[in-house]
Amino acid sequence: MLPLKDYRRYGRQMILEGFGLPGQVKLKEASVVVVGAGGLGCPALQYLAASGIGRIGVIDHDVVELSNLHRQILHTETTIGTPKALSAAKALSVINQQLKVEAVVQSLSPTNATKLLATYDVILDCTDNAPTRYLLSDVAVALKKPLVSGAAQRFEGQLCIYNYGENGPCYRCLFPKPPAQETVGTCEETGILGTVTGVIGNLQALETIKIIVGLKDQAPSLLLFDALRTPPFRSIKLRKKKPACAACGSGEKTRGMIDNTDYVQFCGGPPANWVERGLVPGSAETRISTKDLHRILATEVLTLIDVRPRTEYGICHLPNSLNIPLNELVSNPKAAMPEGAKDIYILCRLGNDSQIAADALREVSTAPVKDIIGGLVSWARDVDSSFPIY
Numbered sequence: 129m130l131p132l133k134d135y136r137r138y139g140r141q142m143i144l145e146g147f148g149l150p151g152q153v154k155l156k157e158a159s160v161v162v163v164g165a166g167g168l169g170c171p172a173l174q175y176l177a178a179s180g181i182g183r184i185g186v187i188d189h190d191v192v193e194l195s196n197l198h199r200q201i202l203h204t205e206t207t208i209g210t211p212k213a214l215s216a217a218k219a220l221s222v223i224n225q226q227l228k229v230e231a232v233v234q235s236l237s238p239t240n241a242t243k244l245l246a247t248y249d250v251i252l253d254c255t256d257n258a259p260t261r262y263l264l265s266d267v268a269v270a271l272k273k274p275l276v277s278g279a280a281q282r283f284e285g286q287l288c289i290y291n292y293g294e295n296g297p298c299y300r301c302l303f304p305k306p307p308a309q310e311t312v313g314t315c316e317e318t319g320i321l322g323t324v325t326g327v328i329g330n331l332q333a334l335e336t337i338k339i340i341v342g343l344k345d346q347a348p349s350l351l352l353f354d355a356l357r358t359p360p361f362r363s364i365k366l367r368k369k370k371p372a373c374a375a376c377g378s379g380e381k382t383r384g385m386i387d388n389t390d391y392v393q394f395c396g397g398p399p400a401n402w403v404e405r406g407l408v409p410g411s412a413e414t415r416i417s418t419k420d421l422h423r424i425l426a427t428e429v430l431t432l433i434d435v436r437p438r439t440e441y442g443i444c445h446l447p448n449s450l451n452i453p454l455n456e457l458v459s460n461p462k463a464a465m466p467e468g469a470k471d472i473y474i475l476c477r478l479g480n481d482s483q484i485a486a487d488a489l490r491e492v493s494t495a496p497v498k499d500i501i502g503g504l505v506s507w508a509r510d511v512d513s514s515f516p517i518y
């Protein structure tokens with residue numbers, strides 16, 4: 129049934145009750161696809177490859193960056209600048225030469241998703257944005273495949289298996305409407321402890337293996353992880369799928385829904401870092417670039433407020449800037465107003481929070497308030513490349 133050396137290689141898991149030779153053969157014959165070769169995708173892929181799964185697809189459009197390496201453990205200093213799908217595929221074939229790896233350097237979209245995912249048995253959502261989560265869920269429903277979904281931010285993570293078994297709910301059953309834009313953020317904005325993505329990505333691999341081998345029960349649940357709590361895990365029982373769900377309640381119509389949905393718009397419009405990407409031009413009266421700020425700082429006295437959290441300000445900040453974290457400023461803008469401020473300039477990391485802060489201060493300030501486009505990341509890119517923003 130298996131080559132002799134596989135008995136030695138996988139023997140420690142094959143002797144497990146309920147696993148056995150049939151379990152290992154099922155893994156060998158199985159195929160899984162991991163969308164996102166980032167913080168969650170890397171540990172998930174690493175364990176899946178080692179477990180003896182026969183075929184693994186890796187889909188990611190992005191390239192490896194230095195700031196990925198603390199958590200995206202398949203990538204290395206030598207693969208910086210390489211597409212993540214290729215970097216991951218190379219690392220996986222070193223882990224297991226028997227594995228068939230298929231790397232796709234593309235962004236998953238409504239036009240390519242069904243085709244790219246159709247030939248795999250299990251789909252893993254290791255991405256970091258709401259539009260892709262809804263898209264993956266809808267495609268999993270249309271293709272009738274289980275979706276092992278992970279999420280992680282700061283010290284916390286979540287794990288849920290959608291569309292599994294007879295009546296398992298899909299992502300839309302739980303979240304018919306996307307969360308408000310301002311309540312979600314990427315790891316780039318909120319921070320992430322590398323080992324937290326390790327925990328969740330590893331659990332995604334574990335649940336995938338259980339599904340393939342036939343060890344997974346059918347009771348739907350949502351696992352919540354908070355590294356700073358004791359105990360760190362909590363599990364919430366979920367209801368079965370909703371008959372009124374727009375995706376899994378609509379049977380064969382889900383395919384049509386994928387073609388006709390603008391997932392980005394459904395999730396509230398442009399991506400969170402839209403200012404950075406220059407998608408929304410600012411008005412010259414209320415917003416200035418970092419280059420202009422640099423020029424003004426050389427000749428004028430102004431009030432520069434940095435609204436990042438204290439920890440981030442403590443890592444690096446511009447000289448003479450005041451730190452008033454966004455939540456403090458927004459909860460009481462009057463109290464936050466520096467005395468005698470004439471011209472107020474607001475700065476944050478990427479240029480999003482500074483706009484919220486500037487709006488709040490304008491309500492109480494007689495002095496002009498401007499926010500700085502692109503924040504300190506733009507400062508490091510366009511003004512001072514030695515500024516240590518990460």
Ligand SMILES: Nc1ncnc2c1ncn2[C@@H]1O[C@H](COP(=O)(O)OP(=O)(O)OP(=O)(O)O)[C@@H](O)[C@H]1O
Pocket residue numbers: 163164165166167168187188189190195196200212234235236237254255256257260314315316317
């Ligand atoms: N639609 C998509 N198609 C393919 N890959 C996607 C899609 N959406 C997100 N991803 C990938 O999912 C991965 C998520 O990884 P992670 O959450 O660690 O964030 P990151 O983008 O690598 O890092 P950071 O937020 O720090 O810049 C990324 O590599 C990203 O390119």
